[in-house]
Amino acid sequence: MQLVGNSWDQILEDEYHKDYFKKIVLYINKAYKEREIYPPKNYILRALYLTDYKDVKVVILGQDPYHGTGEANGLAFAVNNGIKLPPSLKNIYKELNDDLNIKISNNGDLTCWAKEGVLLLNSVLTVEKDKAASHKDLGWNLLTDHIIKLIDMKQTPVVFILWGNFARSKKVFITNKKHLIIESPHPSPFSAYNGFFGSKPFSRTNNFLKQNNIPEINWDLNKKN
Numbered sequence: 001m002q003l004v005g006n007s008w009d010q011i012l013e014d015e016y017h018k019d020y021f022k023k024i025v026l027y028i029n030k031a032y033k034e035r036e037i038y039p040p041k042n043y044i045l046r047a048l049y050l051t052d053y054k055d056v057k058v059v060i061l062g063q064d065p066y067h068g069t070g071e072a073n074g075l076a077f078a079v080n081n082g083i084k085l086p087p088s089l090k091n092i093y094k095e096l097n098d099d100l101n102i103k104i105s106n107n108g109d110l111t112c113w114a115k116e117g118v119l120l121l122n123s124v125l126t127v128e129k130d131k132a133a134s135h136k137d138l139g140w141n142l143l144t145d146h147i148i149k150l151i152d153m154k155q156t157p158v159v160f161i162l163w164g165n166f167a168r169s170k171k172v173f174i175t176n177k178k179h180l181i182i183e184s185p186h187p188s189p190f191s192a193y194n195g196f197f198g199s200k201p202f203s204r205t206n207n208f209l210k211q212n213n214i215p216e217i218n219w220d221l222n223k224k225n
Contacts, residue, residue: 004045006052015146020139027138028126036129038065039072046074047121048147050114056151057117057214058159058205061167064124067132075120077187079108091187091196096219099200105221116217121147123166148173157212159205163187163196180208 001016002009015021032041039046062076066086071079077089085093085108093104114120123144128134148170151158157178162168164186174181184199185191206216 004048006049008045008048008053011053011150012143012146015143018142020142024139024143031126031128038067038127038129039074043072043074044125047076047114047119050075050111051117051119053150053154055117056119056154056158057156057209058161058217059119059121059148059151060161061148061163061170062120062122063164063166064122064133064136065127067127067130067134069129072127073109074125075110075114076122078110078120081107081109083108087189088187091189091192095187095192095197095199096202098197099202100219102220103222107221110221112221113217113219118217119151123170145170145173152176152179154178157208157214159208161201161205164191180205 001013003016004012028037028041028044031037060076065072065074066079071083071086073080077086077092079086079089085106089108096102097104110118110120121144124133124136124138124140125144126135126138126140148160152174153176155178157180159180159182160171160174162171162181162183167186168183171181171183182199182201182204184201185195187196202217202219209216
């Protein structure tokens with residue numbers, strides 16, 4: 001079954017045939033016809049499409065897509081270029097500036113990070129307009145938890161960046177000692193000053209990759225857009 005368009009399809013083939021996934025597909029197909037659902041249907045699995053399994057160097061876990069008009073684009077924390085930056089993304093850019101002295105971008109599109117090997121994965125992959133967490137019980141977490149487990153099985157070292165308690169709850173699926181877990185409070189304005197600012201996740205990620213002879217991530221959005 002070709003849903004993503006790369007090796008993820010082969011790796012996730014068994015999941016596609018499980019009852020929970022079939023139920024998600026039935027619900028989603030109906031919901032997109034009847035209501036406004038985000039992200040656009042062809043972007044639901046975009047994070048996997050842009051970052052193939054073999055290319056994953058870093059995983060940044062989000063919770064569910066933005067529920068405002070035109071915001072969600074299939075990548076955790078990201079919005080399309082031209083869309084006002086959400087508060088959490090603004091704080092991510094502030095920390096990036098403090099950590100690596102990279103100029104703060106006005107562009108919320110993180111596609112270039114995804115193409116560098118940063119899997120920007122939300123645990124829940126769809127949401128109804130203006131209804132935060134409206135699809136949290138749909139079963140998406142069964143798929144995305146499985147994806148985390150599959151990445152944990154990789155023999156190449158991977159960095160897992162867990163921001164906030166929800167993302168930290170996924171730490172139970174990361175047991176391979178080859179990998180690095182970087183965790184801190186969420187970049188939301190409600191918690192960023194409780195330990196997200198100053199956590200230096202970007203330099204710590206690159207230091208770990210360098211130590212393992214893996215090409216570092218170019219986090220600079222200004223050079224790529």
